[in-house]
Amino acid sequence: MLQAFANWITYQALHLARGTRLADAVNFFVYDTIKILLLLAVIIFLVSIIRSFFSPERTRKLLSHKKQFAGNIIAALLGIVTPFCSCSAVPLFIGFVESGVPLGVTFSFLISSPMVNEVALIMLWGLFGWKVALLYIGAGLTVAIIGGLVIGRLKLEKEVEEYVFQVKMQEAAIAELNWKDRYEYAYQYMKDLLKKVWPYVVVGIGVGAFIHGYAPQDFLARYAGRSNPLAVPLAVLIGVPLYSNAAGTIPIVHALMEKGMAIGTVLAFMMAVTALSLPEMIILRRVLKPKLIAIFVGILAVSITAVGYLFNAVL
Secondary structure, three states: OHHHHHHHHHHHHOOOOOOOHHHHHHHHHHHHHHHHHHHHHHHHHHHHHHHOOOOHHHHHHHHOOOOHHHHHHHHHHHHHHOOOOHHHHHHHHHHHHHOOOOHHHHHHHHHHHHHOOHHHHHHHHHHHOHHHHHHHHHHHHHHHHHHHHHHHHOOOHHHEOHHHHHOOOOOOOOOOOOHHHHHHHHHHHHHHHHHHHHHHHHHHHHHHHHHHHHOOOOHHHHHHOOOOOOHHHHHHHHHOOOOOOHHHHHHHHHHHHHOOOOHHHHHHHHHHHHHOOHHHHHHHOOOEOHHHHHHHHHHHHHHHHHHHHHHHHHO
16 A cells, blocks of 8 residues: 555656656655654554653662672663663663662663664564564664673773762652553654654655665675675764664665665664764763773674674574
8 A cells, every 4th residue: 555655656646757766766765754654653652651661760770789680681671661862861870870770780771772772673573574673682682781791890980970979869759650641641752752753764764765776786785795894894883973763774774785785784784873873972971981981882883793793694
């Protein structure tokens, strides 16, 4: 149905000739825009229902006083179902540290939350199948757990700005919502989030459509395929300065894979964009000293690169 509508817009309404690069790009743009925005509306609503059970205060309580390894696993898993945006990183970090959550456990959450995005997970499932979706979530959780463990072992508490440990956050009461309240919250959150993310999604689809219609068939396969041993770190380096949420990168990922880029390289690019974005590093500088930020970025970059190579080898 969606494809038929995209075909009508492309070939009848716009009178573009079949098989041309412009027609292919426009058809891709129309189809993916409708499909992804519909998916987002449904998924955000469902995820918001889940989020209504996980306030920041409740999340902090769940992570407090846990053994380090178990805490890292729980933090990474909670990062999936509590997708706080970058602007929430600072108050969450302060709250975790003040409440006694180990530093490494805190970083497992901060890595997992943007990297393993549940919207991206379900969209990957719909576009590429369950195997790729499970590879994505498995890789993201592994990076979050290992990254948090490494940072925890390095004993870097002194690299956190001193004022963070002096902040005393008030324990906010956790409101008990009924199902009507949850539905209203989910609907309102869906509308608000769609207003914020749809430009990124459309821009991402536009980039993907351009790649789909105009990139030479063998260009990306030649420079970012299995034959290039530096394709994965190159993809990570390109992804770091970019800023987008995971949903906005999906159309680009789709187009890159269609053009022959290896799946591990594509996943490494997506993880770098969502978990190593420059704006988030600027925000985190308010609470972390440069040395810890550099270690954090280094561990993530190495881990993501390793994941990319692993998936390219396996698939």
